[in-house]
Amino acid sequence: MAVYTPVERSALDAFLAAYDVGTAIDLVPIQEGVENSNYQLVTTFGRFILTIYEKRVDPSDLPFFLGLMLHLAEHGLPCPLPVRGADGTMLRELGGKPAAIVTFLDGRSARRLTSQHCRMVGAALASMHLAGQGFSIRRANALALPGWRELATRCAARADEVAPGLAAEIESEISIMAESWPHDLPAGVIHADLFPDNVFFAGGRVSGLIDFYFACDDLLAYDLAICLNAWCFELDGAFNITKARALVEGYRANRPLNDAELGALPILARGSALRFMLTRLYDWLNQVEGALVKPKDPLEYLKKLRFHRGVQGVTAYGL
Numbered sequence: 001m002a003v004y005t006p007v008e009r010s011a012l013d014a015f016l017a018a019y020d021v022g023t024a025i026d027l028v029p030i031q032e033g034v035e036n037s038n039y040q041l042v043t044t045f046g047r048f049i050l051t052i053y054e055k056r057v058d059p060s061d062l063p064f065f066l067g068l069m070l071h072l073a074e075h076g077l078p079c080p081l082p083v084r085g086a087d088g089t090m091l092r093e094l095g096g097k098p099a100a101i102v103t104f105l106d107g108r109s110a111r112r113l114t115s116q117h118c119r120m121v122g123a124a125l126a127s128m129h130l131a132g133q134g135f136s137i138r139r140a141n142a143l144a145l146p147g148w149r150e151l152a153t154r155c156a157a158r159a160d161e162v163a164p165g166l167a168a169e170i171e172s173e174i175s176i177m178a179e180s181w182p183h184d185l186p187a188g189v190i191h192a193d194l195f196p197d198n199v200f201f202a203g204g205r206v207s208g209l210i211d212f213y214f215a216c217d218d219l220l221a222y223d224l225a226i227c228l229n230a231w232c233f234e235l236d237g238a239f240n241i242t243k244a245r246a247l248v249e250g251y252r253a254n255r256p257l258n259d260a261e262l263g264a265l266p267i268l269a270r271g272s273a274l275r276f277m278l279t280r281l282y283d284w285l286n287q288v289e290g291a292l293v294k295p296k297d298p299l300e301y302l303k304k305l306r307f308h309r310g311v312q313g314v315t316a317y318g319l
């Protein structure tokens with residue numbers, strides 16, 4: 001459960017006084033999530049999400065994240081709309097930390113993933129890439145190669161506690177990524193964390209994309225590679241080629257992929273597995289005492305990384 005910051009009733013009332021959203025009826029901590037403290041806020045006007053931004057969110061990035069959600073919602077993407085206070089501001093402080101209110105989206109994340117979910121999420125990802133085209137604020141990906149190096153350095157001394165030889169394997173992967181990472185593919189605003197918990201479905205359609213707090217400018221095909229990892233492996237670790245094909249076909253139905261993007265998928269997927277393995281490893285080794293959050297398993301992503309290391313080309317993804 002991701003709630004790092006408790007909220008007193010008096011502090012909540014003072015916070016809400018700056019908005020035109022009615023008065024609080026209930027504030028329910030949300031069980032899912034890892035990064036920020038999230039509450040379902042019920043007011044006399046309806047349901048909202050209250051987010052208090054925690055450790056890995058740089059406050060200077062918040063205008064990008066909130067502005068992006070606003071831009072995407074205005075361009076027809078089903079995503080949370082930040083609520084402005086009476087003074088027009090979307091961002092203020094609660095409990096000494098940055099906080100915002102966004103609209104509540106209906107739907108649920110998929111419990112048992114099917115190829116049809118993968119096809120829909122591929123299409124939604126491509127729509128997000130197209131909708132993001134005119135967004136004017138820029139944000140470099142903090143979790144690209146230099147960020148991976150920093151995490152690797154911070155984990156190096158204890159990585160082998162999690163798997164024997166892991167520190168050396170990470171070093172080797174980072175060197176290979178530095179040599180082989182593509183730089184000339186189409187780029188734009190990417191979600192960068194479009195995992196199944198961040199996609200809601202209702203009535204057989206995608207009803208919402210949430211959690212834009214890793215969004216940044218990067219290669220569009222890298223976002224698809226992140227989804228290949230997040231959506232197309234089974235719980236036992238097996239790669240599901242039918243889901244991968246559906247994901248990529250869904251994407252291509254809305255935005256074509258050029259040959260260079262297709263050819264780069266194995267290295268992009270391998271880099272994406274390394275990125276999530278590193279953040280999970282760091283969190284595993286640096287658990288926050290008292291936080292209601294269950295760290296995610298870094299070894300799941302080590303296995304995915306090794307899978308992509310072994311593939312011979314894009315045919316391994318059913319293409």
Ligand SMILES: Nc1ncnc2c1ncn2[C@@H]1O[C@H](COP(=O)(O)OP(=O)(O)O)[C@@H](O)[C@H]1O
Nearest residue numbers: 030032033034035036049080103104105210211
């Ligand atoms: N706009 C929203 N509408 C409905 N539920 C939401 C919304 N935003 C977040 N949630 C709920 O909160 C959970 C955690 O949100 P998320 O943004 O993924 O948190 P974190 O950034 O901490 O990972 C989601 O899984 C979902 O259940």
Ligand SMILES: N[C@@H](CCOP(=O)(O)O)C(=O)O
Nearest residue numbers: 033034035193195211276296
């Ligand atoms: N998706 C990441 C962790 C970030 O969690 P989220 O709740 O913000 O989606 C992972 O699985 O490592």
